[in-house]
Amino acid sequence: MSTSIDASERRLNLVIALLGTRQGHSRHYIREHVNGYARIASTAAAEVTAGVAFERMFERDKETLRELGIPISTTATHDLDSAEQALYRIKPGEYRVPEIRLDEPAMTLLAVAANLWAEAAFSEAAQSALRKIAARSGSSWYDDDTTVQSRIRTREPAFEPLWTALRQGNPVRFHYRGAGTETATPRLVHPWGLGSKYGEWYLSGLDLQKSEQRNFRLSRIQSEVTVLTEEQLTRPARFSIGTILDGLGKQEPYRAVVIVPTGSTHSLRSREGTTVLDPRGPAGTDTLSISYREPELMADDLAALGAYATVMEPRDLREAVVARLQAAAAAARQAPPVTYDPARPAEAGFGPVLAAPRGKKKDSRDRLLRLLSMVPFLVANPGIEESELAQEFGLSAKQLSKDLATLTVSGLPGYLHGDLMDVSNEAGQVFIRDAETLASPLRLTQEEACALLVGMDALTAIPGTREARSLRTAIDSLKRVAGEDAWLADAVALQLLTSGELATIAQLQALIGEGDAAEISYLVRSRDELTQRVIEPRRIFSIDSQWYIRAWCRRAGEMRSFRVDGIRSLHAAGPQTQHGASHTQTAPASSNGVYTPGAHDQQVQLVADAATAQRLAPAYGATLHQLPPGADGTERLGVQMLVGESRTVAPLMARLGGHAHVVAPLALREETFTWLTASLAHYGATEDDDAVGESTKTTPSQDG
Structure with a gap:
C-alpha cells in the first residue's frame, strides 16, 4: 500500500499490529502487511531506493511511538530459515493503564483534580488522564459537582519550557530581575521543582553559577527560557517542592509605621498583626504598626491607598x-495614541482585537494519541452523542468526521471484515465494534500523571476533602498507576489556601451543606467600607490563590461573588430562602467570570505593557487590542474593560506603578492624574523628584 496515507493512520495501524501479536512481527512482515508502508518493489533497482525509504520510515515510527510512551519490545527469532533476527511487539501489560478500582466519590475527586487545570498548561493532559482512568475502572463519566472548585492558571511564558526541562533533567538559561531591582541578569539553573503559592508560580533549583539552591518567581523572568537539551543533570532524590512552598512567607516579618485617617483604611487595620500605636500624627489620624513579609506586595498595597496612608518607616518601603x-x-501624563479622537472616545486609538495566543501546534503525534484515546472512550461510552464526543475531544465536526473515518479503515493486518474496527453513526449516536485490541487505554503520560497527582495532593488542604477516605484511596491508586512517574508529585505542587482562609471556607462549606444563610461583615475595598449583609452561599471557588464565595445577596437581590479574604465576621442566619432555578448560578466557568458586569458599569480604555495587559485581562474580562510599540520600543497593548466604580481606577494605576495608564474616557484620565499628583503631594514629593527611582533599593524578597 502507498505510504501517502496520513502518518497518524500508519502509526495507528502499526500499534494495532504490534499489540495484536503474541510472537511479534518481523520487519518484512510489517512492510508487507501493515497499511501505510510501501511494499517490496518489483525491480531490484527500484528496491534499492524503496528499501532505504522503508527503513527510515520504520525507524522514525518506532522512535515516535517510544517518545509517546508506547513501549516496543524486541526479541530474537530462532527461525533458522529466516534472515531476520528481530521480532517487534507491544506487550499489552506494558501498554495499558493498570486495572484500577475506584468508587463514585473517588472518581468525583479525580474530576475535581483534573478540572483544577481547566485554564492551565495541563488542561488536555488532565482530561485525558481522567478519561483513561474512568475507562479502565469501568466507570461512567463523572463531573466536578462538588461545592468547592479551584482553577489554576499557568500563563507565565516560562512555565512550559521549565516544565520540559524539569521532566528531562536539563539545565536552563534565562534573564531574571531580582526583588528590588530593575536590571535583569543572566542565570543558569538546574530545575528541581515548580510550585504555586500566593497566586504566583515559583521555580526552585540549583543556581549553577552560585552552586546553591535558589527560588525564582516566574513573573520576574524577563527573557525566553532556553532549555539546554544536550546536558543531563540528576535531580536530588529527596527534594520536595512542597517543603519549599511551606517555607515561603515564613521568615521573620517586617514592620511598618503608617499614618492613616481615623476610621478609614480597613484593609490595613484588619491585617493580621496590625496594632494601633499611641497617637503620633496630626489630629484626626491613627498611627498603625503593620506586619508584612513581602516588601514589594506591601508597597503595592500602600501605593493604592494614595493619600489615605502615609508610610513613615522603614525608609525603603x-x-x-x-x-x-x-x-x-508620569505614565498618566502621557498623551493618548495619536489616532485618539475625543469625539469617539470608545475607539481610544486602539488597533484590532489581539488574537488569542496559539496553543501548541498539533501534529500527527497529537492526532495519534487522540485516536488511541478515542477508541477506549467509545468502548466505555457506547452510543455517545456525536456532539458530546466532539466537545470532549475539542474537535470541530469536520475534524471528528475525519477521525472516525480513520478509525473505520484501521485494524489488524489483513484489513478484512472482523479485522477492521467498525465505527457507526446511528441517528447522531456513535458506536464502535471490533475494537478489542485498543479497548484498554494507553498508560498515563508524564504530564497526565503529574496533572492528577498534583491536583489530588492540593485537594488534601481543602475542607471537606482533607479527611475523605476516598481521596486517600484515589491518591494511593493513582501513584500505583503512575509507576515510575510518581516522583512528579514531589516536583510540582500547589498551595491553594492560607491558614487564615481555611476556617472561613470550612464555615461556608458547612452552611452550604446545611442549606443555611450567613450574616457577614464584608469589606468593600473599592469604597473602604465595612458593610453588613445576609448571603445565601452556593459554591466556593478559587482562581489561582484568590478565593471567592458565590452567593445570593439579599441586600443586592442577585447573585454576587464575594472575596473570602474580605469577610471580617461570619455567623449562621437561618435557612436559605432563594431556591428557585433562577438563583442556581454558582461558580463561574472560567476566570473571566469573576468580574460580573453591572448595568451601570463604565467602559475604560488603558494602555499597558504586554505583560501587565495579559494579567489584567482575565481579572476584568477585558479585551486586548494591538498597538504600535512605545517610544522606547516596548510592546504595548490596549486594554478595554468595564469597571463598576471609576474610583477604583486611580488606585489600580498606582498599584501598577507606571506599567499602565488611562487613555479614555478623558474625564477619568484627568481624574486619575489628579489623584496621583495629590498622593505624591501628601508625601511631599512630585512627579519629577529624583530622590526615588529605578535605582532605589528595597528589602529583598526570598526568591533569587
Whole structure:
C-alpha cells in the first residue's frame, strides 16, 4: 500500500499490529502487511531506493511511538530459515493503564483534580488522564459537582519550557530581575521543582553559577527560557517542592509605621498583626504598626491607598511607595495614541482585537494519541452523542468526521471484515465494534500523571476533602498507576489556601451543606467600607490563590461573588430562602467570570505593557487590542474593560506603578492624574523628584 496515507493512520495501524501479536512481527512482515508502508518493489533497482525509504520510515515510527510512551519490545527469532533476527511487539501489560478500582466519590475527586487545570498548561493532559482512568475502572463519566472548585492558571511564558526541562533533567538559561531591582541578569539553573503559592508560580533549583539552591518567581523572568537539551543533570532524590512552598512567607516579618485617617483604611487595620500605636500624627489620624513579609506586595498595597496612608518607616518601603506613585503619574501624563479622537472616545486609538495566543501546534503525534484515546472512550461510552464526543475531544465536526473515518479503515493486518474496527453513526449516536485490541487505554503520560497527582495532593488542604477516605484511596491508586512517574508529585505542587482562609471556607462549606444563610461583615475595598449583609452561599471557588464565595445577596437581590479574604465576621442566619432555578448560578466557568458586569458599569480604555495587559485581562474580562510599540520600543497593548466604580481606577494605576495608564474616557484620565499628583503631594514629593527611582533599593524578597 502507498505510504501517502496520513502518518497518524500508519502509526495507528502499526500499534494495532504490534499489540495484536503474541510472537511479534518481523520487519518484512510489517512492510508487507501493515497499511501505510510501501511494499517490496518489483525491480531490484527500484528496491534499492524503496528499501532505504522503508527503513527510515520504520525507524522514525518506532522512535515516535517510544517518545509517546508506547513501549516496543524486541526479541530474537530462532527461525533458522529466516534472515531476520528481530521480532517487534507491544506487550499489552506494558501498554495499558493498570486495572484500577475506584468508587463514585473517588472518581468525583479525580474530576475535581483534573478540572483544577481547566485554564492551565495541563488542561488536555488532565482530561485525558481522567478519561483513561474512568475507562479502565469501568466507570461512567463523572463531573466536578462538588461545592468547592479551584482553577489554576499557568500563563507565565516560562512555565512550559521549565516544565520540559524539569521532566528531562536539563539545565536552563534565562534573564531574571531580582526583588528590588530593575536590571535583569543572566542565570543558569538546574530545575528541581515548580510550585504555586500566593497566586504566583515559583521555580526552585540549583543556581549553577552560585552552586546553591535558589527560588525564582516566574513573573520576574524577563527573557525566553532556553532549555539546554544536550546536558543531563540528576535531580536530588529527596527534594520536595512542597517543603519549599511551606517555607515561603515564613521568615521573620517586617514592620511598618503608617499614618492613616481615623476610621478609614480597613484593609490595613484588619491585617493580621496590625496594632494601633499611641497617637503620633496630626489630629484626626491613627498611627498603625503593620506586619508584612513581602516588601514589594506591601508597597503595592500602600501605593493604592494614595493619600489615605502615609508610610513613615522603614525608609525603603516609603521610597518604594513614592516610586510607584511617581511612575504612575508620569505614565498618566502621557498623551493618548495619536489616532485618539475625543469625539469617539470608545475607539481610544486602539488597533484590532489581539488574537488569542496559539496553543501548541498539533501534529500527527497529537492526532495519534487522540485516536488511541478515542477508541477506549467509545468502548466505555457506547452510543455517545456525536456532539458530546466532539466537545470532549475539542474537535470541530469536520475534524471528528475525519477521525472516525480513520478509525473505520484501521485494524489488524489483513484489513478484512472482523479485522477492521467498525465505527457507526446511528441517528447522531456513535458506536464502535471490533475494537478489542485498543479497548484498554494507553498508560498515563508524564504530564497526565503529574496533572492528577498534583491536583489530588492540593485537594488534601481543602475542607471537606482533607479527611475523605476516598481521596486517600484515589491518591494511593493513582501513584500505583503512575509507576515510575510518581516522583512528579514531589516536583510540582500547589498551595491553594492560607491558614487564615481555611476556617472561613470550612464555615461556608458547612452552611452550604446545611442549606443555611450567613450574616457577614464584608469589606468593600473599592469604597473602604465595612458593610453588613445576609448571603445565601452556593459554591466556593478559587482562581489561582484568590478565593471567592458565590452567593445570593439579599441586600443586592442577585447573585454576587464575594472575596473570602474580605469577610471580617461570619455567623449562621437561618435557612436559605432563594431556591428557585433562577438563583442556581454558582461558580463561574472560567476566570473571566469573576468580574460580573453591572448595568451601570463604565467602559475604560488603558494602555499597558504586554505583560501587565495579559494579567489584567482575565481579572476584568477585558479585551486586548494591538498597538504600535512605545517610544522606547516596548510592546504595548490596549486594554478595554468595564469597571463598576471609576474610583477604583486611580488606585489600580498606582498599584501598577507606571506599567499602565488611562487613555479614555478623558474625564477619568484627568481624574486619575489628579489623584496621583495629590498622593505624591501628601508625601511631599512630585512627579519629577529624583530622590526615588529605578535605582532605589528595597528589602529583598526570598526568591533569587
